[in-house]
Amino acid sequence: MIDPEVLAPPVRIALMGNPNCGKTALYNLLTGSRQKVANYAGVTVERKEGTLHTTSGRRVSVLDLPGAYSLNALSNDEALTRDVVTGHSREALPDLLVCVTDATNLRLHLRMVLELRRLGLPMVVVLNKMDRVEKLGIRIDQELLAKELAVPVVGTVGVHAHGADGLRTFLDQPVQPSVHRPWTAPGLEQVLATQQDVQRIYKRVVTEPTVDRDPSDRIDKVMMHPIWGFAILAVVLFLTFVAVFSVGGWLTGFIEDGMDLLAALITGHMAEGSFRDLLVEGVIGGVGSVLVFLPQILILFLFILGLEASGYLPRAAFLLDRPMSKAGLSGRSFIPLLSSFACAIPGIMATRTIGNWRDRLTTILIAPLMACSARIPVYTLLIAAMFPSDPVSGALVMVGLYVLGIVAAMTVAWVIKRTDRDKSHAPLLMELPPYQWPDLRSLVIGIYERGMIFLKRVGTVIMALTIVMWALSSTPSPWATATGTPMEQSLAGELGHALEYVFAPIGFNAEISVALVPGMAAREVVVSSLGMVYAVEGDDAEMGAQLRERITRDWSTGTKLSLLMWLVFAPQCLSTFVVVKRETGSWRTMWIMGGYLFGLAYLASLITYQLTIAITG
Amino acid sequence: MSGESGSTIKLNELPNDQWARVVEVEVPTDSADRELVLRLVELGFVPDELLCIVAVGLPGREPLAVRLGGTTFALRRHEASFIRVSPR
16 A cells, blocks of 8 residues: 555755756746745855746745766765755755756766666656757657656756746656665766766667757867957956946946935925934935945846856856966866956855865955955045046056956965965866857846845945944044034044044045944945045035045045055955855954955055155155 | 777877877876866766867966867866877
C-alpha cells in the first residue's frame, strides 16, 4: 500500500544547474515578481525564493540555488548548493530537484545531472534554451534521454513568455518517493567514469549539425583580439561613462524639478515653524539631493547587468587578466570591481565567485576605491565650484578622479601582493559563455531590485543622517562661547571647531569638518550637510547654486583640491563596512580597510593641501 | 589516466586555432593542483574530447581561451600544462 501523501505533487522545488544554463531567466519567468531575496543563515550567499503557479493553478515555492559546476565545491556559492541538496544545511530537502541544463551545451551540463541523480532525490531534468537548439540545428532525442537517465525530461525556453508551460504542467504530477542517499565526494577515477557515461549518452541522444552555426567563435576573434579587443573595451567603457553622465544627468533634471515643486507646495501650504523647516530643508533638501542620482545609478546598472548577460564581461575579464596580474589580481576581479563603480556593496558581494581567498580579500579591500555612483553628487558640486565657467576642464578633472581611484586600487593590490608571503598559484578557470541577447525580463527585475535597494537606503540611513545633521545645526549649543552666525553657535558648530584641530592641516575649515562627519556614514549627505552648515536656504536647485557660489568664493584652491582627494580615498559608507564584515566574517579586516582608507585619505589631502599652499603662496 | 602515448604535447604548447584531441590528464602531486585538475576533468577535459585554443592573452600567451565542445574556457598556462593533447 502506497502512502498517498508520498505521491502528491511537489510543494517545494529547488532549481539548480551549472552557471550560464539560463537558470536565472527561467526562475524569473516562473516566479515573475513573486520573489524574496535574503541571505542564508550564517553564510552570505543570496537566498532567492519565489512562488510559481502550475498549470492547474497550484502554488509551488521555488528555491533558486547558486549555480555550480560540481558538488565538489571550489567556492562558497558551490558549497552552499552542495549542502542544500545533500541535506547538510538548515534548509529542508526540496520535494523535487529541478536540474536545469543548457540544451545547446549538454556535453558540459549532463555530468551534473548524473552526479545529482546519485543523491536519489526526486528529480526532473530541464532542457533550457530549446529555441537556440532549433536555431543552431542541434537535434535532441528527449525520449531517449529520459530513458537513459531514468529521469523525466522537460524542454523550456527561459526567455519566452510561455517557455515554461511544459514545466508548469509537469509540476502538477505526483513525484516519485525519495530514496535519499548520503553523498561522498567522488575521486578522480569516479569522475572519469561518469564522464565516459556522459560521452556515451551524449553520442546516442544528441545529433550535432555538420555546419557550426554558433557565431560566438567568430565574434571572439574580434572581441578577444589583443588590439581590437582592447579598443572595443575602451569604447564600451567610454559609452557607459557618457550614458551615465549625459542621459542620466538629463533625467536627473526631471527629479530635481519634482523636488522643487514639492518644496514649493509645502512652503506654500504649511505654517512657518521648525517642522516646516525640517521637511523642506532636512527631508526634501537632504534626501532630494541624493534621490536625484537615481537615474545615473540605474543607467550604470543597466550597462553592467546587460553586458554581463550578453556574455561580454567575461571576455573583458579575459583581456584584462594579464594587466591585472601585474597588480597581483586576476581577471576574475574585473566584474566585482566594475560593479563597484555603481556601488561597492554589490561589487563586494560579487567577489563570492572568486575561489582563491587571497584574491577575493584583495578585491574586497580595494573595491571602495572604485568611484561609486554616490560620489557623483559631491564630485559634481566641487568641480562646478572650481571651474564655474569651464566645463571641459571640469570633465577632465572628473575623469581624473576616476582614474586616480583605479590607480590607487592597483597600487594597494600590488602592495598587498608584495607583503603577502603566500605565493600559491591562483587559477583562472573561467567559462566564457556563448554570446546572447540579454533577457529583458531579467534585466528589468535586476534593475528594479537595485533601484529598490537604493531607495530603501535613501529612505532609512540617508534620511536619518540628514535629520540628525539638521537637528545639530539648528540647535543652539548651551556652551556657545563664539559669537557669530547661528550656525557657529549651534551644536554642529561646536563639533566643527573641535574637529578643526584634526583637519586644519589638510585645509578643512569647521564647516567642512562637520559636514564630513555624517559623510563617514553615507557620502551622499556631504552635499546637503554643507548646505545646512552654510545655512543656505531655499529649494534644491537654489541651494545648489548658492552653495556653489559660497564654495567658489570662500574656499582656497588648496582646500578644494584637498577635499577632492579626501572624497576619493576616505571611508565614507557604513553599509560597505557592514558588508565587508559579513563577507569576510572578520572585524579585523573591516577595521584594516577603514584604517588604510582613512590614512590614505589624510595623507593624500595633506600632501595636496601643503603643496598647493607652497605653490600658490 | 590512460591514453596512448606518442606525439603528444602539453595543451599550453598547442598553437592557436589548431584542433587537438585530449590524450591524457596528468595527476599532479600538489593537492591544490589536484583539486584544479579534478575540476578540469569535471568540466570535460577528458580523453577523446576535441579542443582548440581560440585566443590568448598578451604578453606571454597568458591566459588561454580554450574551445572544448560547446564551451570556451579561460585557463592559465599552468592549468593547461596538465592536459596532454595530440594535434590533428
